[in-house]
Amino acid sequence: MTRRAALMLQIATGDPRPINRQIVDGVRRMIASGELAVGAALPSVRGLAQQLTVNPNTVAKAYSELTAEGWLDARAGLGLFVAIPRQRLSHAERSRRLDDAVQRFVGDVIGLDYPAQALLDAVAGELALSLSKKTA
Template identity: 50%
Template sequence: MIQIVTGDARPIFKQIVDGIRMQVMTGELKVGDKLPSVRGLSMQLVVNTNTVAKAYSELLSLGLVESRKGLGLFVIEPKQVFSDTERDSRLQQAIDTFINEIIGLGFDHDEISNMINDKLSKLKGKKEP
């Protein structure tokens, strides 16, 4: 289930993209699964249909879903759309953003590492059958 957080700095369409991407990466949505219609998801999340359409467009451009004429959007096998250099750059940018967000919260390095490892372990566990 995708959660929309009104106080989140990310736009709503990005929250939808991130939520669906997480569901795909954890195996909650499997290759071949059909996404809800734009109208259906907008009603479910109580957001504007244009917002969902924008999120779906982003998912198409990321190569996570494909459109089947008259049938809707379906999850496809994720493709690596970035070069290794671009992937490394994006990871570094995400880490820098993360560090900037947590720097003043008072956690020590071990606490942060443990929390990250715990989250990654849970994601890995969700993906396994």
């Protein structure tokens, strides 16, 4: 029997993103940072839904999106596994998503009245932390 990786995801009720988007973003981050290794088995739809106390259809939708984007491999009768890394998106799509993420970030933090350098330092620190997990 394959050992399932624990997904230490947090669902925030105050987050403006839908729950399935929070799951997708959380799993992507765990894979990109190396917290979930290639070949790691993910919890079943029902198992993760129970863990997060969400509807199984929400988890199924998130898993479906991650599989379609190439983050996960579905193996008939065995479950879902972290896929071998490959370039999943075109350069144009990556650039578009970066622009969207930056615009969302700026929109979220502009009202907090921090100096630009403090925001840049916070982002750099978070990236350094995520990248250090990936290489560890």
